[in-house]
Amino acid sequence: SGINAEYGSSGINAEYGGTPALVTKDGSVDGSKVFYDPGSNKNFTYKYLTGEATNVEGGTRDNGAEKWRKAVEDALAGYLKDNFPAFGSAVYGKLEGDTVSLTVAIENHKYNPDNFYCGKWTSRWSVEFPTSGGYAKVSGHMKVQVHYYEDGNVQLHTKKSAEESVQMGSVEEGARNLVEFIGRAEREYQLGINENYREMSATTFKSLRRALPITKNLVDWHKLHSLNIGRDLMNRTT
Amino acid sequence: KAVVSTQSTGHLVDELLSSIDQPLKVAKDPKKNKDYLLCDYNRDGDSYRSPWSNEFFPPIEDGNAPSDRMRKLEEQANDAFDVYREQYFDGGISSCYFWDEEHGGFSGAILIKKTGDLKNKFRSSWDSIHVIEAHEKGAGRNAHYKLISTVMLWLQNTREGSGQMDLGGSLSRQVEKDLPVTADMFSHIVNIGGMVERMENNIRGILETVYFGRTLTVLNDMRSLVDLESKKAHDKLNQ
Numbered sequence: 001s002g003i004n005a006e007y008g009s010s011g012i013n014a015e016y017g018g019t020p021a022l023v024t025k026d027g028s029v030d031g032s033k034v035f036y037d038p039g040s041n042k043n044f045t046y047k048y049l050t051g052e053a054t055n056v057e058g059g060t061r062d063n064g065a066e067k068w069r070k071a072v073e074d075a076l077a078g079y080l081k082d083n084f085p086a087f088g089s090a091v092y093g094k095l096e097g098d099t100v101s102l103t104v105a106i107e108n109h110k111y112n113p114d115n116f117y118c119g120k121w122t123s124r125w126s127v128e129f130p131t132s133g134g135y136a137k138v139s140g141h142m143k144v145q146v147h148y149y150e151d152g153n154v155q156l157h158t159k160k161s162a163e164e165s166v167q168m169g170s171v172e173e174g175a176r177n178l179v180e181f182i183g184r185a186e187r188e189y190q191l192g193i194n195e196n197y198r199e200m201s202a203t204t205f206k207s208l209r210r211a212l213p214i215t216k217n218l219v220d221w222h223k224l225h226s227l228n229i230g231r232d233l234m235n236r237t238t
Numbered sequence: 239k240a241v242v243s244t245q246s247t248g249h250l251v252d253e254l255l256s257s258i259d260q261p262l263k264v265a266k267d268p269k270k271n272k273d274y275l276l277c278d279y280n281r282d283g284d285s286y287r288s289p290w291s292n293e294f295f296p297p298i299e300d301g302n303a304p305s306d307r308m309r310k311l312e313e314q315a316n317d318a319f320d321v322y323r324e325q326y327f328d329g330g331i332s333s334c335y336f337w338d339e340e341h342g343g344f345s346g347a348i349l350i351k352k353t354g355d356l357k358n359k360f361r362s363s364w365d366s367i368h369v370i371e372a373h374e375k376g377a378g379r380n381a382h383y384k385l386i387s388t389v390m391l392w393l394q395n396t397r398e399g400s401g402q403m404d405l406g407g408s409l410s411r412q413v414e415k416d417l418p419v420t421a422d423m424f425s426h427i428v429n430i431g432g433m434v435e436r437m438e439n440n441i442r443g444i445l446e447t448v449y450f451g452r453t454l455t456v457l458n459d460m461r462s463l464v465d466l467e468s469k470k471a472h473d474k475l476n477q
Binding site for chain 2: 144193
C-alpha cells in the first residue's frame with residue numbers, strides 16, 4: 001500500500017475548489033493516492049509533497065446509506081463550527097444488507113515553524129445500526145499530538161477511546177444524538193487533559209524539583225567546603 | 239592517567255545532545271552500596287566507573303580512570319552536589335565526573351536524576367546533564383567556564399477522563415562565564431556549583447512555561463472549550 005501510516009490512521013487536509021477534504025484510510029479508493037470525499041461525492045488524487053488535491057472527478061456514493069450519512073454530516077457541521085476554529089472532516093457511509101455503517105473523521109492542526117511548534121487533533125468515530133433504527137453501536141478514539149522544538153524537543157501525546165450505545169429513532173433524531181455524544185466525549189477528553197495539566201503543574205512537577213531550597217536562598221557553595229575539611233580530617237584520623 | 243581531548247569532548251556533547259531522548263540509567267556500586275548514574279564520561283567498554291568507590295563495575299583491568307587531581311576534584315564535587323541535590327530535589331541521585339583536557343584545563347559532567355513518587359497515577363522523572371569545560375587564565379587568577387545543560391522531563395498518566403497521556407522531552411541551554419579562582423581547587427566547585435544552580439533554576443522556569451503553558455495552549459487553540467458561535471454573536475453585540 002502506498003499510504004503513509006501516519007495519514008492512514010487519521011487525516012490531513014487537502015483543498016480543492018476551496019473545500020477542505022480529508023485524506024484518510026477510510027476514504028482510500030485505490031490504496032495509494034486516490035481518495036474519496038463523501039460530502040461532495042468526488043474522488044481526488046492527493047499529492048503528498050505539496051498537500052494538493054488534483055484530478056478531481058466524480059465519485060461513487062453508496063446511496064443506500066446516504067440519508068443517514070447526510071443527516072449526520074449536517075448535524076456535525078454545526079458542532080464543528082461551534083468547537084473548532086478550523087477543521088477538516090468527513091462522514092463516510094455504506095449500507096451492507098440491513099446494517100448502516102458510518103465513519104466520522106475530524107481533524108484540526110496547527111503548523112507554526114516560526115514559533116517552533118505544531119499540533120494535531122484527530123478523532124474518529126465508527127457507527128453501526130440497523131436500518132430499522134433502534135440503537136447504534138458507537139466506538140472511536142481521540143488523539144492529540146503537540147510538538148515544541150525551540151532549543152529542545154518537547155512532545156505531548158494523548159489518546160482516549162470511547163464507546164456508547166446511541167438511540168437512533170428517526171433519521172434526524174439519530175444524527176442529533178450521535179453528534180451530541182461525539183461532542184460530549186470530545187469535550188470530556190479535552191477537559192480531562194486540562195485537568196491533568198493543572199495537577200501536573202501544581203503538584204507533580206513541583207515535587208520533582210523545588211524552585212528554591214526551603215531556606216528560600218540559593219545554596220552557599222562556600223559553606224560546603226567545610227564539609228570537605230571535616231571529611232579530610234576524618235579520613236586522616238581513621 | 240586518562241586524558242580526553244577537547245575535540246572529542248565537543249563531539250561527545252553534540253552526540254549527547256542529539257541522542258538525548260532516554261532518561262539516565264542507574265547502577266549500584268556494590269562496594270559502597272550506593273547508586274550512581276551512567277553516561278559516556280564514566281564508561282569504558284561495557285563497564286561504568288562509580289564516583290563513590292572510583293572503581294569500574296563490572297570490574298575491568300586498567301579502566302579509564304581520572305588523574306589524582308581530577309579524582310580529588312570529583313570527590314569534592316560529589317560531596318557538594320549531594321547537598322545541592324538534597325536541597326532542591328529532596329531525594330534523587332547525583333554523580334559528578336571530571337577529566338583533564340589534552341590542551342590544558344579540564345571538563346566535567348554533573349548528572350542528576352529524580353524519579354517522582356507514583357501519585358494519582360502520574361509517573362514522572364527529571365534528568366539533568368550538565369557538561370562543563372574550564373580553562374584557567376590570567377596567571378591562575380581566573381577561569382573561563384562553558385556550561386551546556388540539558389534537562390529531560392517526563393510525565394505520564396493513564397486516567398479515565400483523559401486516556402493515556404505522555405508529556406516529555408528535553409530542553410537545552412548554554413552559558414559561558416569568567417570567574418575568579420584561588421589556589422584552592424574547591425574554588426572551581428564554588429564557581430561550577432553556582433553556574434549549574436542558576437542554570438537549572440532558569441531551565442526549570444522555562445520547562446514550566448513550555449510544558450504546562452505552551453503545549454496546552456496549542457491544544458486549546460485547536461479545539462475551543464468556549465462555544466465559538468455564541469462567542470461570535472456575543473462579540474458582535476459588544477462592538
